[in-house]
Amino acid sequence: VHSDRDVIVETRSGLLQRISTFEPAYWPLQYPLLFPRGEDGYRRDIEFKDNTTKAARKRQFITHLEWVGYRIQQRETHTSTIVFSRRLFHQFLVDSFSTIESDRLRYLKDHQKDLRADMYKGLTEAILRGDSDAANTGKRIVLPASFVGGARYMIQNYQDAMAICSWAGYPDLFITFTCNHKWPEIVDFLKMHRLTPSDRPDLVSRLFKIKLDQLISDIKAGHLFGKVKAVIYTIEFQKRGLPHAHILVFLHPAYRITHPNGIDKIISAEIPDKDQYPELFEIVSTLMIHGPCGGQDKQSPCMQKGRCSKYYPKRYVNSTMIDSEGYPVYRRRDNGVFIQKGNSFADNRFVVPYNKHLLLKYNAHINVEWCNQSRSIKYLFKYVNKGHDRVTAGFYHSADNNNGARVFDEIKMYYDCRYLSACEAVWRIFVFDVHHREPSVERLTFHLEDEQSVIFPDEASIEDIVAKPYAKHTKFLAWMDANKKYPHARDLTYSEFPTRFVWKKDKREWSPRKKGFSIGRLHFVPPGSGPKFYLRTLLTYVRGPTSFDDIRTVNNVKYNSFKDACFALGLMDDDKEFILGIKEAGHWGSGAFLRRLFVILLLSGQLHQPHSVWNITWDYLSDDIQRRQRRILCVNDLVLTPDQLKSYALAEIEVLLQSNGKSLKDFPGMPRPDAGLLPDIGNRLIYDELNYDRQSLSNEHRALMETMTDEQRKVYDKIMARFERKRPGFFFLYGYGGTGKTYIWRALSAALRSKGKIVLAVASSGIAALLIPGGRT
Secondary structure, three states: OOOOOOEEEEOOOOOEEEEOOOOOOHHHHHOOOOOOOOOOOOOOOOEOOOOOOOOOOOOOEOOHHHHHHHHOOOOOOOOOOHHHOOHHHHHHHHHHHHHHHHHHHHHHHHOOOOEEEEEHHHHHHHHHOOOOEHHHOOEEOOOOOOOOOOHHHHHHHHHHHHHHHHHHOOOOEEEEEEOOOOOHHHHHHHHOOOOOHHHOHHHHHHHHHHHHHHHHHHHHHOOOOOOEEEEEEEEEEOOOOOEEEEEEEEEOHHHOOOOHHHHHHHOEOOOOOOOOOHHHHHHHHHHOEOOOOEOOEOOOOOEEOOEEOOOOOOOOEOOOEEOOOOOEEOOEOOOOOEEEEOOEEEEHHHEOOEOHHHHHHHOOEEEEEEOOOOOOHHHHHHHHOOOOOEOOOOOOOOOOOOOOOOOOOHHHHHHOOEOOOHHHHHHHHOOOOOEEEEOOEEEEOOOOOOOOEEEEEOOOEHHHHHHOHHHHOOHHHHHHHHHHHOHHHHHOOOOOHHHOEEEEOOOOEEEEOOOOOOEEEEOOOOOOOOHHHHHHHHHOOOOOOOOHHHHOEEOOEEOOOHHHHHHHOOOOHHHHHHHHHHHHHHOOOOHHHHHHHHHHHHHOOOOOOHHHHHHHHHHHHOOOHHHHHHHHHOOOOOOOOHHHHHHHHHHHHHHHHHOOOOOHHHOOOOOOOOHHHOOOOOOHHHHHHOOOOHHHHHHHHHHHHHOOOHHHHHHHHHHHHHHHOOOOOOOOOOOOOOOOHHHHHHHHHHHHHOOOOOOOOEOOOHHHHHOOOOOEO
């Protein structure tokens, strides 16, 4: 398979030869300075060196990642040119890992046709239809959640973190640990090689990993903050490349801090006394001072709209307190102590909160914050799991398929504009954890009867697929089998099961747990999803079922559907299932997500009493309003009244409804937002039509005109001439599929919308409407 990274060389005979990334000659040709003797690069047939002391390996050959990890080690017995090549070493690391990752992504993309998924029931029905070719069955898989860094991977980690939060309660401490590239260990070591820490990102990353592991060990020991119940961290990389960790610490209830005096014992936000604590004073002065910004430096990177985005300088406070919103206000006394940084002066108002013990031991920027005990904690979790940095850029590109419809390629979206530093590359090459959580989270899948997902290759026979054990023994079905086998298992719900049992993937069965425990997390199913939603609702209540019939049985009465069983348990009265669904989603979903969910329920007619659901869940639906208004108005202590929060949330809901041709007035009993909050809505259809990017449409129109055929141009000119003369017209364009009719509609739409005109593109079906920009049915 050809790659964009392949090297093209000219042979002695004058012919061109392609050298792929998997050929031994690739790396010496790509980096002749790093392989001066022409040493072989990576090839796929390099075997592991036998080691009789270790267990037999499942693989015979090493991977590309293992080869790169081996070559970037510094050894006394063998001098490596690679690790001493300074800036070229950076390029080699980034190029190596991006080559490895692009090969993984290309494999996933090339094997989309080989891997398909379908429900077990669908496969058995295919056999009954006489369809034995697996290529005709199933849905495509794009970028799986197992791919580190992908969108599904990040979402799963976020929901796992929220599962820990549901089990352990709100986190007590939020710690940011940033690598210090001037640590004496690395500076002293590199002096003998006449190198600086920036020349060796591999050593910087490895040293940071050692210190991070020790920091987590210190926190879990309980001597610093008390007995720890759970710990979560994720690794990110600054634009200059240095790694840093965002750590969430959950303490046992007995050690939780509820009084400001307890906060002062572990967190300080003041400059220490220079004479009494000289070492601490030096570290705080060097690493824990923000800016200074504001009036002293209006060009500081943190300045936005004339104000510091981090809200520095803080105000002076004589004693630590917790404000009405539950946020800590740390003690910052006006004692006349200051530090001079260049031409600026910083006092206690510019100090980043820290812990004295951690600062003295690790000599790094370690920001320690007491967490707000409110539902807005999910935004902290989203910040911790927000994913990779990306370069912000815009490109013009034509449609990706023959029909002119834009194709959203999940793999391409992940790979395009990805920002990758040398430290991140080496971190991934050494296979260090990007996310870490204790205790572990067991993701619990479930399905309707005979509707489990099955993954199979394209060429497989359906009879063979159905006969495979993994098709019949899913994690969910094995749970029911375990309830038959172990009497004490019948006292547990599905989500409680991992605390006492462990899933054996090789045997595809649950076994009693001998040590430790895990937290169970059921996958979220939105209200309105039909039987699966009701099944999930029952799984949070039912204990010890041995079959699907047991799940539908309430008080020895077997019901025909999961919905009926929910009603029998009293879970569905007065839209209760939707209220529970919104509240559950409120534990991890943003306010914007919940409002979209509420609008979907309104539009689908699922709610019997929308106003009752609104009155019970409005605080969830307006969860992000105050936080967003604070950011928009740059007022950190802004407090909105409940009526104001409701009105802002209703305004957002009204906007979503109007974009779908509906309004709150269409739902009797629903309150209305203040008219002053909807100044720009008016007719939503007209608003959307006038809100196009005219410059990009002008560029698109110009590109379309350059590739238009003579016949298409004739049709285009005739219609545009009628428009320019301001005369009405009715045109019928006939042509076979693929002759370019959609192309003409796109050109006409781009031409008129780029001039600020309104174009209503209407089609008879939703699929046809998708082919036209801004199309509607």
